[in-house]
Amino acid sequence: MSVLRSMVVPDWPRYIPGLLLCVVLAFAAMNIDHLLGRYQQADAAAVKIERLQEELAAATAADDQAGFAGLQEQIAAEQKSVDKVDGQPGDRWAWATFFYQTLQFKYVAMLLIGGILIRNLIGMGKVFLPGVGLARPLIKPGIIILGVHYVWTDVLKVGGTGLLLAAVFIFGTAIAVMWLCRRNGVGDGLGGIMGAGTGVCGVSAIIATAPVVNAKPRDMAYAIGTILLFGTLMLFIMPYIGQALGISEPQFGAWVAVAILNTAQLIAAAEWYGEEARNTAVLINAARIMLIPFIVIFAVWFYGLQTQQRGAGGFWTTVRGKFPVFILGFFVLIILNSFNLSLFGGPKDTGSPFWAMNAVYKWFFAVGFAGIGLSISIEDMKKAGGSAFVIGSGAATLKMILGLVAVLLIGTTLLQVTGGE
Amino acid sequence: MGKGSYRFPPRQILIGIDGEARTEAAVRWAVQLAAVAGSRVTAVHVKDPYLKQFSNDIYAQGRQVYRDHVDAKLAERAAEVVAAFEAVVRSVQKAGRQEAGAGTGGAELQYRVTVRAGDPVTELAAAAAETACDLVVLGGKNLRGLERWRSGKLPERLAAKIAEVPLLLVPAGPGT
Numbered sequence: 001m002s003v004l005r006s007m008v009v010p011d012w013p014r015y016i017p018g019l020l021l022c023v024v025l026a027f028a029a030m031n032i033d034h035l036l037g038r039y040q041q042a043d044a045a046a047v048k049i050e051r052l053q054e055e056l057a058a059a060t061a062a063d064d065q066a067g068f069a070g071l072q073e074q075i076a077a078e079q080k081s082v083d084k085v086d087g088q089p090g091d092r093w094a095w096a097t098f099f100y101q102t103l104q105f106k107y108v109a110m111l112l113i114g115g116i117l118i119r120n121l122i123g124m125g126k127v128f129l130p131g132v133g134l135a136r137p138l139i140k141p142g143i144i145i146l147g148v149h150y151v152w153t154d155v156l157k158v159g160g161t162g163l164l165l166a167a168v169f170i171f172g173t174a175i176a177v178m179w180l181c182r183r184n185g186v187g188d189g190l191g192g193i194m195g196a197g198t199g200v201c202g203v204s205a206i207i208a209t210a211p212v213v214n215a216k217p218r219d220m221a222y223a224i225g226t227i228l229l230f231g232t233l234m235l236f237i238m239p240y241i242g243q244a245l246g247i248s249e250p251q252f253g254a255w256v257a258v259a260i261l262n263t264a265q266l267i268a269a270a271e272w273y274g275e276e277a278r279n280t281a282v283l284i285n286a287a288r289i290m291l292i293p294f295i296v297i298f299a300v301w302f303y304g305l306q307t308q309q310r311g312a313g314g315f316w317t318t319v320r321g322k323f324p325v326f327i328l329g330f331f332v333l334i335i336l337n338s339f340n341l342s343l344f345g346g347p348k349d350t351g352s353p354f355w356a357m358n359a360v361y362k363w364f365f366a367v368g369f370a371g372i373g374l375s376i377s378i379e380d381m382k383k384a385g386g387s388a389f390v391i392g393s394g395a396a397t398l399k400m401i402l403g404l405v406a407v408l409l410i411g412t413t414l415l416q417v418t419g420g421e
Numbered sequence: 422m423g424k425g426s427y428r429f430p431p432r433q434i435l436i437g438i439d440g441e442a443r444t445e446a447a448v449r450w451a452v453q454l455a456a457v458a459g460s461r462v463t464a465v466h467v468k469d470p471y472l473k474q475f476s477n478d479i480y481a482q483g484r485q486v487y488r489d490h491v492d493a494k495l496a497e498r499a500a501e502v503v504a505a506f507e508a509v510v511r512s513v514q515k516a517g518r519q520e521a522g523a524g525t526g527g528a529e530l531q532y533r534v535t536v537r538a539g540d541p542v543t544e545l546a547a548a549a550a551e552t553a554c555d556l557v558v559l560g561g562k563n564l565r566g567l568e569r570w571r572s573g574k575l576p577e578r579l580a581a582k583i584a585e586v587p588l589l590l591v592p593a594g595p596g597t
Contacts, residue, residue, distance in 0.1 A: 201480065323482065324482055379573070383571075
C-alpha cells in the first residue's frame with residue numbers, strides 16, 4: 001500500500017485543471033483533424049472521379065472493355081470517400097483541401113498555434129500551470145510506442161546515418177560555440193549552456209548542463225529564451241520551406257532532427273510534415289539525445305571544472321545521471337518488432353497489440369502538444385538576449401542551411417525508415 | 422481621515438530591491454525619505470523561480486539537480502542584494518551624520534529586509550498588504566522601442582494591483 005502511496009504526489013489535485021485543459025484541447029483538435037481529413041479526402045476523390053469519368057467516356061467511345069471495367073472499379077473505390085460525407089455527385093469541398101492540404105492545418109498545427117494563442121493573447125490562469133507542465137512529458141510514452149514502426153535494420157541504416165550526421169552537427173556546433181564564446185569573452189557558464197543547447201537539443205540539454213557549468217540565472221534565462229524563440233520560429237518556417245523545395249519526407253525528418261534547436265518543436269515539425277518524416281526524425285533525435293551525457297563530460301573537460309559538487313561526478317556517474325533512460329523503452333519495442341512475432345503483430349495488422357498501441361500514440365502526442373503550445377510564453381522568449389541571442393541566431397541559421405545541404409546530398413534512401421516492409 | 426487621504430508622513434515605506442543599477446537611486450531616495458520623516462522601511466527582494474518550470478522539458482535529465490542549482494543561485498543573489506541594500510543604508514546614515522555635524526546623534530533608521538519567493542508582482546502586492554505600508558517605492562528605467570517591449574513592466578503591473586497605496590517611481594539616474 002505504501003508503495004502505491006509513494007507513487008502519488010501529495011498535492012496531486014494541483015495538476016488536474018491543467019491536464020484537463022490539455023485533454024480537452026487534444027480531443028477537440030483530433031476530432032477537427034479527423035473531420036477535415038475526411039472532407040479533404042472526399043474533395044480529392046471528387047476531383048479524381050471527374051477525371052476518371054472523362055476517361056470512362058473515352059474508353060466507351062473506343063470500345064475498350066478491359067479499360068472500362070478497370071476505370072469503373074477505380075471510380076467505385078473513390079466513391080467510398082465521397083459517401084462517407086454523404087456527398088452528392090458534383091459536390092466539392094475545396095475549403096477542406098485548402099485548410100488541410102495547402103495550409104497543413106492538422107492536429108499538430110492546431111494544438112501548437114491554438115496553445116500559443118491562448119497562452120499569449122487570452123491568457124492562461126496560474127491554476128493551469130502545474131498540469132500543463134505535467135502534460136508535456138506525456139510525449140515520452142508516445143515516443144516509446146513509436147518504436148513499433150521500426151525494425152533493427154532501420155536503426156542500423158537510418159540510425160547509423162543519422163548518428164553520424166547528428167554527431168557531426170552536435171559536436172561541431174557545441175565545440176564551435178564553446179570555443180567562440182571563450183574567444184569573445186563570453187562567460188563560461190553561458191558558453192557551456194549555449195553550446196549544449198544549440199548543439200544537442202535545446203532546453204533539455206541546458207537543464208542537464210547548467211548545474212555542471214554553474215550557469216547564472218540571467219544567463220539561463222537568456223539561453224532558454226533564445227532556444228525557445230528560434231526553435232519555435234524554425235518549427236513554423238521549415239515545413240513551408242520543405243514543401244516549397246519539394247523535399248522528401250525522410251529528408252525533411254533528418255533536416256529537422258539536426259537543425260531545430262529544441263526537441264519539442266522538432267518532433268512537432270516532423271509529425272506535421274508526414275509519417276515518414278516523423279519516423280526518421282524520432283530515430284535521429286533519439287541518437288541525438290543519447291549524446292547529452294557526453295556533452296556534459298565534454299563541457300567538464302573543456303572548462304576544467306570540479307565535478308563533485310556540480311552533479312556530474314565521474315564518467316559513469318554522469319552517464320547514469322544524465323542518460324535519458326526512457327529511450328531504452330523505445331529500443332526495446334524496436335527489438336520486439338524486429339522479431340516479427342504474430343503475438344505482437346504490427347502497426348498494419350489490425351487488431352494486434354502493436355496496432356492498438358500505434359492507434360493510441362497520437363493521443364499522447366496530442367495531449368503533449370497541447371501542453372507544449374500552452375507553455376510557449378512570449379514573456380519567456382522575450383528574455384532572450386545578450387550574447388546568447390547572437391550565438392543562437394548564428395547557430396540556428398547555419399544549422400538550417402548546412403543541415404539542408406547535408407540531407408539533400410545524403411538523399412532519401414539512406415534516411416528512409418522501412419518498418420520491415 | 423477623509424476619503425482618498427493617506428497617512429503623511431508615511432509611517433511604513435516598502436521598497437522593492439533587486440540589486441540592479443536602475444534601482445539604486447530609488448533605494449537612496451526611500452532611505453533618505455525615511456531618515457527625514459522618521460518612517461520605518463521594509464525592503465523586499467523577490468526571488469523569481471520561474472526558471473524551474475523548464476525542468477519538465479521532454480528529455481530533461483537531472484531535474485532535481487537543476488532545480489536545486491536554480492534555488493542555490495537565487496539564494497546567492499538574494500544575499501548579494503541584501504548586502505548591497507545594507508551598504509546603501511549605512512552610506513546614507515553616514516552622510517546624514519556628517520551633514521548634521523559631529524556630535525549630533527540622529528535616530529537610527531528602523532528597517533527590515535525580507536526575501537520572498539514567487540511572482541514579483543504578486544509577492545510585492547502581498548508584502549504591501551501585510552506591512553500595511555503607506556508608500557511603495559520602486560526603481561525604474563525609461564525604456565524605448567525593443568527594450569520596452571522586452572521589459573517585464575513591473576511598475577505598471579504592480580500599480581494595477583495595489584490601487585490603494587501610493588506608488589512612487591524613481592527613475593534611474595542618467596548613465597545607468
